[in-house]
Amino acid sequence: MTVPMASSALSPSSAPRPAEPPATTVSRLRxxxxxxxxxxxxxxxxWTNQPGMLVANLLFSVMVLLMFGLLFGGAMAVPGDYWEFLVPGVLALTxxxxxxxxxxxxxxDLARGVTDRFRSLPMAGSAVVVGRASADLLSSVVTLAALTATGLAAGWQPHGGLAPTLAAFGLLLLLRLAMLWVGIYLGLVAxxxxxxxxxxxxxxxxxxxxxxxxxxxTMPGWLGALAEWNPLSATVAATRDLFGNPGWTSDSWVATHPVLPALVWPVLLIAVFFPLSIRRYRRLSR
Structure with missing residues:
Protein backbone atom coordinates (compact mmCIF):
# COMPACT_ATOMS: atom_id res chain seq x y z
CA MET A 1 0.00 0.00 0.00
CA THR A 2 1.03 3.61 -0.34
CA VAL A 3 3.19 4.86 2.54
CA PRO A 4 1.09 6.92 5.00
CA MET A 5 2.11 10.54 5.32
CA ALA A 6 3.51 12.07 8.50
CA SER A 7 1.69 15.27 7.52
CA SER A 8 -2.09 15.60 7.02
CA ALA A 9 -1.40 17.85 4.03
CA LEU A 10 -0.75 14.80 1.91
CA SER A 11 -3.03 11.94 0.96
CA PRO A 12 -2.33 8.60 -0.79
CA SER A 13 -2.09 9.09 -4.53
CA SER A 14 -1.35 5.61 -5.85
CA ALA A 15 -3.13 2.26 -5.89
CA PRO A 16 -2.57 -0.18 -3.00
CA ARG A 17 0.58 -2.27 -3.35
CA PRO A 18 1.49 -5.62 -1.87
CA ALA A 19 3.43 -5.75 1.39
CA GLU A 20 6.24 -7.69 -0.25
CA PRO A 21 8.57 -5.96 -2.78
CA PRO A 22 7.83 -6.73 -6.46
CA ALA A 23 9.74 -9.61 -7.95
CA THR A 24 11.24 -8.04 -11.07
CA THR A 25 14.07 -5.51 -11.09
CA VAL A 26 12.06 -2.91 -13.02
CA SER A 27 9.11 -3.25 -10.64
CA ARG A 28 11.36 -2.94 -7.59
CA LEU A 29 12.96 0.19 -9.06
CA ARG A 30 9.57 1.74 -9.74
CA TRP A 47 8.38 23.16 5.02
CA THR A 48 5.12 24.48 3.56
CA ASN A 49 3.32 24.13 6.89
CA GLN A 50 6.28 25.35 8.98
CA PRO A 51 8.40 27.63 6.77
CA GLY A 52 10.28 29.26 9.64
CA MET A 53 13.39 27.10 9.39
CA LEU A 54 13.64 27.51 5.62
CA VAL A 55 13.27 31.29 5.90
CA ALA A 56 15.86 31.42 8.70
CA ASN A 57 18.37 29.48 6.59
CA LEU A 58 17.80 31.81 3.64
CA LEU A 59 18.23 34.93 5.77
CA PHE A 60 21.41 33.54 7.36
CA SER A 61 22.96 32.82 3.95
CA VAL A 62 22.08 36.27 2.64
CA MET A 63 23.41 37.85 5.85
CA VAL A 64 26.78 36.09 5.47
CA LEU A 65 27.08 37.31 1.88
CA LEU A 66 26.21 40.91 2.72
CA MET A 67 28.31 40.96 5.89
CA PHE A 68 31.50 39.86 4.17
CA GLY A 69 30.86 41.96 1.08
CA LEU A 70 29.87 45.21 2.78
CA LEU A 71 31.77 45.06 6.09
CA PHE A 72 34.97 43.22 5.23
CA GLY A 73 35.26 43.59 1.48
CA GLY A 74 37.44 46.68 1.62
CA ALA A 75 40.07 44.91 3.71
CA MET A 76 40.36 41.77 1.56
CA ALA A 77 43.38 41.37 -0.72
CA VAL A 78 42.06 39.51 -3.75
CA PRO A 79 42.50 39.85 -7.51
CA GLY A 80 39.77 41.97 -9.10
CA ASP A 81 36.45 43.02 -7.60
CA TYR A 82 35.75 41.43 -4.23
CA TRP A 83 32.05 40.80 -4.96
CA GLU A 84 33.02 38.70 -7.96
CA PHE A 85 35.52 36.83 -5.80
CA LEU A 86 33.11 36.48 -2.87
CA VAL A 87 29.80 35.37 -4.40
CA PRO A 88 31.00 32.01 -5.80
CA GLY A 89 32.66 31.31 -2.45
CA VAL A 90 29.50 31.99 -0.44
CA LEU A 91 27.39 29.94 -2.88
CA ALA A 92 29.64 26.93 -2.33
CA LEU A 93 29.99 27.53 1.41
CA THR A 94 26.20 27.51 1.76
CA ASP A 109 13.04 11.94 13.08
CA LEU A 110 15.20 9.14 14.45
CA ALA A 111 15.05 10.38 18.04
CA ARG A 112 11.27 10.89 17.96
CA GLY A 113 10.59 7.41 16.61
CA VAL A 114 9.31 8.65 13.23
CA THR A 115 11.98 6.69 11.38
CA ASP A 116 11.03 3.49 13.24
CA ARG A 117 7.42 3.91 12.16
CA PHE A 118 8.50 4.30 8.56
CA ARG A 119 10.64 1.18 8.81
CA SER A 120 7.60 -0.83 9.96
CA LEU A 121 5.73 0.00 6.75
CA PRO A 122 5.86 -1.94 3.45
CA MET A 123 8.12 0.51 1.66
CA ALA A 124 11.47 0.49 -0.11
CA GLY A 125 14.39 0.53 2.32
CA SER A 126 16.00 3.50 0.56
CA ALA A 127 12.86 5.66 0.36
CA VAL A 128 13.29 7.60 3.61
CA VAL A 129 16.88 8.68 3.03
CA VAL A 130 16.46 9.27 -0.72
CA GLY A 131 13.32 11.31 -0.03
CA ARG A 132 15.20 13.44 2.50
CA ALA A 133 18.06 13.99 0.04
CA SER A 134 15.66 14.99 -2.75
CA ALA A 135 13.74 17.45 -0.58
CA ASP A 136 16.91 19.06 0.79
CA LEU A 137 18.34 19.35 -2.72
CA LEU A 138 15.21 21.19 -3.85
CA SER A 139 15.57 23.48 -0.83
CA SER A 140 19.15 24.19 -1.90
CA VAL A 141 17.93 25.30 -5.32
CA VAL A 142 15.79 27.94 -3.58
CA THR A 143 18.78 29.03 -1.50
CA LEU A 144 20.97 29.35 -4.58
CA ALA A 145 18.31 31.43 -6.29
CA ALA A 146 18.05 33.80 -3.31
CA LEU A 147 21.83 34.19 -3.02
CA THR A 148 22.23 34.69 -6.76
CA ALA A 149 19.60 37.44 -6.74
CA THR A 150 21.34 39.10 -3.78
CA GLY A 151 24.72 38.89 -5.50
CA LEU A 152 23.36 40.38 -8.72
CA ALA A 153 21.78 43.22 -6.77
CA ALA A 154 25.14 43.88 -5.04
CA GLY A 155 27.04 44.10 -8.35
CA TRP A 156 28.23 40.52 -8.99
CA GLN A 157 27.96 39.22 -12.54
CA PRO A 158 28.84 35.95 -14.27
CA HIS A 159 30.85 36.57 -17.43
CA GLY A 160 31.33 33.05 -18.76
CA GLY A 161 28.19 32.68 -20.84
CA LEU A 162 25.03 30.63 -20.34
CA ALA A 163 26.46 27.11 -20.63
CA PRO A 164 29.43 27.66 -18.25
CA THR A 165 27.11 29.44 -15.80
CA LEU A 166 24.70 26.51 -15.76
CA ALA A 167 27.66 24.15 -15.36
CA ALA A 168 28.83 26.17 -12.34
CA PHE A 169 25.42 25.83 -10.68
CA GLY A 170 25.51 22.13 -11.50
CA LEU A 171 28.82 21.78 -9.62
CA LEU A 172 27.34 23.64 -6.64
CA LEU A 173 24.39 21.24 -6.50
CA LEU A 174 26.72 18.28 -6.91
CA LEU A 175 28.65 19.46 -3.84
CA ARG A 176 25.36 19.85 -1.95
CA LEU A 177 24.34 16.32 -2.93
CA ALA A 178 27.61 14.98 -1.55
CA MET A 179 27.12 16.90 1.69
CA LEU A 180 23.56 15.59 1.87
CA TRP A 181 24.72 11.99 2.05
CA VAL A 182 27.38 12.86 4.61
CA GLY A 183 24.72 14.60 6.71
CA ILE A 184 22.22 11.74 6.36
CA TYR A 185 24.79 9.16 7.45
CA LEU A 186 25.95 11.23 10.41
CA GLY A 187 22.32 11.91 11.37
CA LEU A 188 21.65 8.16 11.46
CA VAL A 189 24.66 7.35 13.63
CA ALA A 190 24.55 10.33 16.05
CA THR A 218 47.72 35.03 1.86
CA MET A 219 47.92 32.13 4.35
CA PRO A 220 51.02 30.49 5.85
CA GLY A 221 52.45 27.95 3.40
CA TRP A 222 51.22 24.74 5.08
CA LEU A 223 47.80 26.24 5.80
CA GLY A 224 47.47 27.51 2.24
CA ALA A 225 48.23 24.01 0.93
CA LEU A 226 45.45 22.55 3.09
CA ALA A 227 43.06 25.23 1.85
CA GLU A 228 43.92 24.51 -1.80
CA TRP A 229 43.10 20.80 -1.44
CA ASN A 230 39.91 21.37 0.53
CA PRO A 231 36.96 19.88 -1.47
CA LEU A 232 35.10 23.15 -0.91
CA SER A 233 38.00 25.10 -2.45
CA ALA A 234 37.84 22.90 -5.55
CA THR A 235 34.19 23.78 -6.14
CA VAL A 236 34.77 27.47 -5.40
CA ALA A 237 37.71 27.63 -7.83
CA ALA A 238 35.80 25.77 -10.53
CA THR A 239 32.71 27.96 -10.23
CA ARG A 240 34.80 31.14 -10.33
CA ASP A 241 36.43 29.83 -13.48
CA LEU A 242 33.08 28.96 -15.09
CA PHE A 243 31.47 32.22 -14.00
CA GLY A 244 34.43 34.14 -15.44
CA ASN A 245 35.17 35.67 -12.03
CA PRO A 246 38.68 36.27 -10.61
CA GLY A 247 40.25 33.50 -8.56
CA TRP A 248 43.45 33.03 -6.61
CA THR A 249 46.79 33.01 -8.40
CA SER A 250 48.89 29.90 -7.92
CA ASP A 251 50.95 27.48 -9.99
CA SER A 252 49.65 24.42 -8.15
CA TRP A 253 47.84 21.74 -10.14
CA VAL A 254 44.60 22.10 -8.21
CA ALA A 255 44.53 25.86 -8.90
CA THR A 256 45.20 25.52 -12.64
CA HIS A 257 42.82 22.54 -13.15
CA PRO A 258 39.89 23.39 -10.85
CA VAL A 259 37.00 21.62 -12.61
CA LEU A 260 38.30 18.06 -12.33
CA PRO A 261 38.76 18.14 -8.51
CA ALA A 262 35.34 19.79 -8.23
CA LEU A 263 33.88 16.72 -9.92
CA VAL A 264 36.04 14.07 -8.28
CA TRP A 265 35.65 15.14 -4.63
CA PRO A 266 31.80 15.09 -4.54
CA VAL A 267 31.61 11.86 -6.55
CA LEU A 268 33.98 10.17 -4.10
CA LEU A 269 31.96 11.40 -1.11
CA ILE A 270 28.71 10.17 -2.67
CA ALA A 271 30.27 6.81 -3.53
CA VAL A 272 31.26 6.37 0.12
CA PHE A 273 28.34 7.84 2.06
CA PHE A 274 25.36 6.87 -0.13
CA PRO A 275 25.79 3.10 0.43
CA LEU A 276 26.76 3.71 4.05
CA SER A 277 23.54 5.67 4.61
CA ILE A 278 21.34 2.98 3.03
CA ARG A 279 23.09 0.25 5.00
CA ARG A 280 22.87 2.17 8.27
CA TYR A 281 19.15 2.83 7.77
CA ARG A 282 18.44 -0.85 7.14
CA ARG A 283 20.43 -1.88 10.23
CA LEU A 284 19.00 0.65 12.69
CA SER A 285 17.29 -1.95 14.91
CA ARG A 286 20.30 -4.30 15.02
Whole structure:
Protein backbone atom coordinates (compact mmCIF):
# COMPACT_ATOMS: atom_id res chain seq x y z
CA MET A 1 0.00 0.00 0.00
CA THR A 2 1.03 3.61 -0.34
CA VAL A 3 3.19 4.86 2.54
CA PRO A 4 1.09 6.92 5.00
CA MET A 5 2.11 10.54 5.32
CA ALA A 6 3.51 12.07 8.50
CA SER A 7 1.69 15.27 7.52
CA SER A 8 -2.09 15.60 7.02
CA ALA A 9 -1.40 17.85 4.03
CA LEU A 10 -0.75 14.80 1.91
CA SER A 11 -3.03 11.94 0.96
CA PRO A 12 -2.33 8.60 -0.79
CA SER A 13 -2.09 9.09 -4.53
CA SER A 14 -1.35 5.61 -5.85
CA ALA A 15 -3.13 2.26 -5.89
CA PRO A 16 -2.57 -0.18 -3.00
CA ARG A 17 0.58 -2.27 -3.35
CA PRO A 18 1.49 -5.62 -1.87
CA ALA A 19 3.43 -5.75 1.39
CA GLU A 20 6.24 -7.69 -0.25
CA PRO A 21 8.57 -5.96 -2.78
CA PRO A 22 7.83 -6.73 -6.46
CA ALA A 23 9.74 -9.61 -7.95
CA THR A 24 11.24 -8.04 -11.07
CA THR A 25 14.07 -5.51 -11.09
CA VAL A 26 12.06 -2.91 -13.02
CA SER A 27 9.11 -3.25 -10.64
CA ARG A 28 11.36 -2.94 -7.59
CA LEU A 29 12.96 0.19 -9.06
CA ARG A 30 9.57 1.74 -9.74
CA UNK A 31 8.46 0.77 -6.21
CA UNK A 32 11.52 2.51 -4.75
CA UNK A 33 11.05 5.66 -6.88
CA UNK A 34 7.37 6.01 -5.92
CA UNK A 35 8.15 5.58 -2.23
CA UNK A 36 11.06 8.04 -2.41
CA UNK A 37 8.85 10.64 -4.10
CA UNK A 38 6.20 10.11 -1.41
CA UNK A 39 8.79 10.82 1.28
CA UNK A 40 10.03 13.86 -0.65
CA UNK A 41 6.50 15.27 -0.69
CA UNK A 42 6.20 14.60 3.03
CA UNK A 43 9.32 16.69 3.75
CA UNK A 44 8.25 19.46 1.39
CA UNK A 45 4.84 19.58 3.09
CA UNK A 46 6.57 20.12 6.43
CA TRP A 47 8.38 23.16 5.02
CA THR A 48 5.12 24.48 3.56
CA ASN A 49 3.32 24.13 6.89
CA GLN A 50 6.28 25.35 8.98
CA PRO A 51 8.40 27.63 6.77
CA GLY A 52 10.28 29.26 9.64
CA MET A 53 13.39 27.10 9.39
CA LEU A 54 13.64 27.51 5.62
CA VAL A 55 13.27 31.29 5.90
CA ALA A 56 15.86 31.42 8.70
CA ASN A 57 18.37 29.48 6.59
CA LEU A 58 17.80 31.81 3.64
CA LEU A 59 18.23 34.93 5.77
CA PHE A 60 21.41 33.54 7.36
CA SER A 61 22.96 32.82 3.95
CA VAL A 62 22.08 36.27 2.64
CA MET A 63 23.41 37.85 5.85
CA VAL A 64 26.78 36.09 5.47
CA LEU A 65 27.08 37.31 1.88
CA LEU A 66 26.21 40.91 2.72
CA MET A 67 28.31 40.96 5.89
CA PHE A 68 31.50 39.86 4.17
CA GLY A 69 30.86 41.96 1.08
CA LEU A 70 29.87 45.21 2.78
CA LEU A 71 31.77 45.06 6.09
CA PHE A 72 34.97 43.22 5.23
CA GLY A 73 35.26 43.59 1.48
CA GLY A 74 37.44 46.68 1.62
CA ALA A 75 40.07 44.91 3.71
CA MET A 76 40.36 41.77 1.56
CA ALA A 77 43.38 41.37 -0.72
CA VAL A 78 42.06 39.51 -3.75
CA PRO A 79 42.50 39.85 -7.51
CA GLY A 80 39.77 41.97 -9.10
CA ASP A 81 36.45 43.02 -7.60
CA TYR A 82 35.75 41.43 -4.23
CA TRP A 83 32.05 40.80 -4.96
CA GLU A 84 33.02 38.70 -7.96
CA PHE A 85 35.52 36.83 -5.80
CA LEU A 86 33.11 36.48 -2.87
CA VAL A 87 29.80 35.37 -4.40
CA PRO A 88 31.00 32.01 -5.80
CA GLY A 89 32.66 31.31 -2.45
CA VAL A 90 29.50 31.99 -0.44
CA LEU A 91 27.39 29.94 -2.88
CA ALA A 92 29.64 26.93 -2.33
CA LEU A 93 29.99 27.53 1.41
CA THR A 94 26.20 27.51 1.76
CA UNK A 95 26.07 24.13 0.05
CA UNK A 96 28.48 22.76 2.66
CA UNK A 97 26.78 24.37 5.67
CA UNK A 98 23.48 22.82 4.56
CA UNK A 99 24.79 19.59 6.09
CA UNK A 100 23.65 20.90 9.48
CA UNK A 101 19.96 21.14 8.54
CA UNK A 102 20.07 17.70 6.91
CA UNK A 103 21.74 16.18 9.97
CA UNK A 104 19.23 17.78 12.34
CA UNK A 105 16.17 16.69 10.35
CA UNK A 106 17.35 13.08 10.02
CA UNK A 107 18.41 12.76 13.64
CA UNK A 108 15.24 14.42 14.97
CA ASP A 109 13.04 11.94 13.08
CA LEU A 110 15.20 9.14 14.45
CA ALA A 111 15.05 10.38 18.04
CA ARG A 112 11.27 10.89 17.96
CA GLY A 113 10.59 7.41 16.61
CA VAL A 114 9.31 8.65 13.23
CA THR A 115 11.98 6.69 11.38
CA ASP A 116 11.03 3.49 13.24
CA ARG A 117 7.42 3.91 12.16
CA PHE A 118 8.50 4.30 8.56
CA ARG A 119 10.64 1.18 8.81
CA SER A 120 7.60 -0.83 9.96
CA LEU A 121 5.73 0.00 6.75
CA PRO A 122 5.86 -1.94 3.45
CA MET A 123 8.12 0.51 1.66
CA ALA A 124 11.47 0.49 -0.11
CA GLY A 125 14.39 0.53 2.32
CA SER A 126 16.00 3.50 0.56
CA ALA A 127 12.86 5.66 0.36
CA VAL A 128 13.29 7.60 3.61
CA VAL A 129 16.88 8.68 3.03
CA VAL A 130 16.46 9.27 -0.72
CA GLY A 131 13.32 11.31 -0.03
CA ARG A 132 15.20 13.44 2.50
CA ALA A 133 18.06 13.99 0.04
CA SER A 134 15.66 14.99 -2.75
CA ALA A 135 13.74 17.45 -0.58
CA ASP A 136 16.91 19.06 0.79
CA LEU A 137 18.34 19.35 -2.72
CA LEU A 138 15.21 21.19 -3.85
CA SER A 139 15.57 23.48 -0.83
CA SER A 140 19.15 24.19 -1.90
CA VAL A 141 17.93 25.30 -5.32
CA VAL A 142 15.79 27.94 -3.58
CA THR A 143 18.78 29.03 -1.50
CA LEU A 144 20.97 29.35 -4.58
CA ALA A 145 18.31 31.43 -6.29
CA ALA A 146 18.05 33.80 -3.31
CA LEU A 147 21.83 34.19 -3.02
CA THR A 148 22.23 34.69 -6.76
CA ALA A 149 19.60 37.44 -6.74
CA THR A 150 21.34 39.10 -3.78
CA GLY A 151 24.72 38.89 -5.50
CA LEU A 152 23.36 40.38 -8.72
CA ALA A 153 21.78 43.22 -6.77
CA ALA A 154 25.14 43.88 -5.04
CA GLY A 155 27.04 44.10 -8.35
CA TRP A 156 28.23 40.52 -8.99
CA GLN A 157 27.96 39.22 -12.54
CA PRO A 158 28.84 35.95 -14.27
CA HIS A 159 30.85 36.57 -17.43
CA GLY A 160 31.33 33.05 -18.76
CA GLY A 161 28.19 32.68 -20.84
CA LEU A 162 25.03 30.63 -20.34
CA ALA A 163 26.46 27.11 -20.63
CA PRO A 164 29.43 27.66 -18.25
CA THR A 165 27.11 29.44 -15.80
CA LEU A 166 24.70 26.51 -15.76
CA ALA A 167 27.66 24.15 -15.36
CA ALA A 168 28.83 26.17 -12.34
CA PHE A 169 25.42 25.83 -10.68
CA GLY A 170 25.51 22.13 -11.50
CA LEU A 171 28.82 21.78 -9.62
CA LEU A 172 27.34 23.64 -6.64
CA LEU A 173 24.39 21.24 -6.50
CA LEU A 174 26.72 18.28 -6.91
CA LEU A 175 28.65 19.46 -3.84
CA ARG A 176 25.36 19.85 -1.95
CA LEU A 177 24.34 16.32 -2.93
CA ALA A 178 27.61 14.98 -1.55
CA MET A 179 27.12 16.90 1.69
CA LEU A 180 23.56 15.59 1.87
CA TRP A 181 24.72 11.99 2.05
CA VAL A 182 27.38 12.86 4.61
CA GLY A 183 24.72 14.60 6.71
CA ILE A 184 22.22 11.74 6.36
CA TYR A 185 24.79 9.16 7.45
CA LEU A 186 25.95 11.23 10.41
CA GLY A 187 22.32 11.91 11.37
CA LEU A 188 21.65 8.16 11.46
CA VAL A 189 24.66 7.35 13.63
CA ALA A 190 24.55 10.33 16.05
CA UNK A 191 23.08 9.90 19.54
CA UNK A 192 20.72 12.88 19.45
CA UNK A 193 19.89 16.23 17.75
CA UNK A 194 22.15 18.03 20.23
CA UNK A 195 25.09 16.39 18.45
CA UNK A 196 24.74 19.13 15.83
CA UNK A 197 27.11 21.19 18.01
CA UNK A 198 29.84 18.61 17.47
CA UNK A 199 29.09 18.67 13.75
CA UNK A 200 29.48 22.45 13.66
CA UNK A 201 32.88 22.15 15.32
CA UNK A 202 33.94 19.99 12.37
CA UNK A 203 32.15 21.76 9.51
CA UNK A 204 32.91 25.40 10.25
CA UNK A 205 36.72 25.04 10.24
CA UNK A 206 36.48 23.10 6.96
CA UNK A 207 34.29 25.84 5.51
CA UNK A 208 36.54 28.72 6.47
CA UNK A 209 39.80 26.87 5.78
CA UNK A 210 39.21 27.36 2.06
CA UNK A 211 39.44 29.92 -0.70
CA UNK A 212 35.85 31.07 -0.17
CA UNK A 213 36.72 34.43 1.40
CA UNK A 214 40.45 34.95 0.84
CA UNK A 215 43.18 33.64 -1.42
CA UNK A 216 45.23 30.72 -0.01
CA UNK A 217 48.30 32.68 -1.11
CA THR A 218 47.72 35.03 1.86
CA MET A 219 47.92 32.13 4.35
CA PRO A 220 51.02 30.49 5.85
CA GLY A 221 52.45 27.95 3.40
CA TRP A 222 51.22 24.74 5.08
CA LEU A 223 47.80 26.24 5.80
CA GLY A 224 47.47 27.51 2.24
CA ALA A 225 48.23 24.01 0.93
CA LEU A 226 45.45 22.55 3.09
CA ALA A 227 43.06 25.23 1.85
CA GLU A 228 43.92 24.51 -1.80
CA TRP A 229 43.10 20.80 -1.44
CA ASN A 230 39.91 21.37 0.53
CA PRO A 231 36.96 19.88 -1.47
CA LEU A 232 35.10 23.15 -0.91
CA SER A 233 38.00 25.10 -2.45
CA ALA A 234 37.84 22.90 -5.55
CA THR A 235 34.19 23.78 -6.14
CA VAL A 236 34.77 27.47 -5.40
CA ALA A 237 37.71 27.63 -7.83
CA ALA A 238 35.80 25.77 -10.53
CA THR A 239 32.71 27.96 -10.23
CA ARG A 240 34.80 31.14 -10.33
CA ASP A 241 36.43 29.83 -13.48
CA LEU A 242 33.08 28.96 -15.09
CA PHE A 243 31.47 32.22 -14.00
CA GLY A 244 34.43 34.14 -15.44
CA ASN A 245 35.17 35.67 -12.03
CA PRO A 246 38.68 36.27 -10.61
CA GLY A 247 40.25 33.50 -8.56
CA TRP A 248 43.45 33.03 -6.61
CA THR A 249 46.79 33.01 -8.40
CA SER A 250 48.89 29.90 -7.92
CA ASP A 251 50.95 27.48 -9.99
CA SER A 252 49.65 24.42 -8.15
CA TRP A 253 47.84 21.74 -10.14
CA VAL A 254 44.60 22.10 -8.21
CA ALA A 255 44.53 25.86 -8.90
CA THR A 256 45.20 25.52 -12.64
CA HIS A 257 42.82 22.54 -13.15
CA PRO A 258 39.89 23.39 -10.85
CA VAL A 259 37.00 21.62 -12.61
CA LEU A 260 38.30 18.06 -12.33
CA PRO A 261 38.76 18.14 -8.51
CA ALA A 262 35.34 19.79 -8.23
CA LEU A 263 33.88 16.72 -9.92
CA VAL A 264 36.04 14.07 -8.28
CA TRP A 265 35.65 15.14 -4.63
CA PRO A 266 31.80 15.09 -4.54
CA VAL A 267 31.61 11.86 -6.55
CA LEU A 268 33.98 10.17 -4.10
CA LEU A 269 31.96 11.40 -1.11
CA ILE A 270 28.71 10.17 -2.67
CA ALA A 271 30.27 6.81 -3.53
CA VAL A 272 31.26 6.37 0.12
CA PHE A 273 28.34 7.84 2.06
CA PHE A 274 25.36 6.87 -0.13
CA PRO A 275 25.79 3.10 0.43
CA LEU A 276 26.76 3.71 4.05
CA SER A 277 23.54 5.67 4.61
CA ILE A 278 21.34 2.98 3.03
CA ARG A 279 23.09 0.25 5.00
CA ARG A 280 22.87 2.17 8.27
CA TYR A 281 19.15 2.83 7.77
CA ARG A 282 18.44 -0.85 7.14
CA ARG A 283 20.43 -1.88 10.23
CA LEU A 284 19.00 0.65 12.69
CA SER A 285 17.29 -1.95 14.91
CA ARG A 286 20.30 -4.30 15.02
Missing amino acids: WAVVDAWTMTRRDLAH MVFGIESTFTAVNT RGPESVMALQILVWPVGFLSNAFVSPA
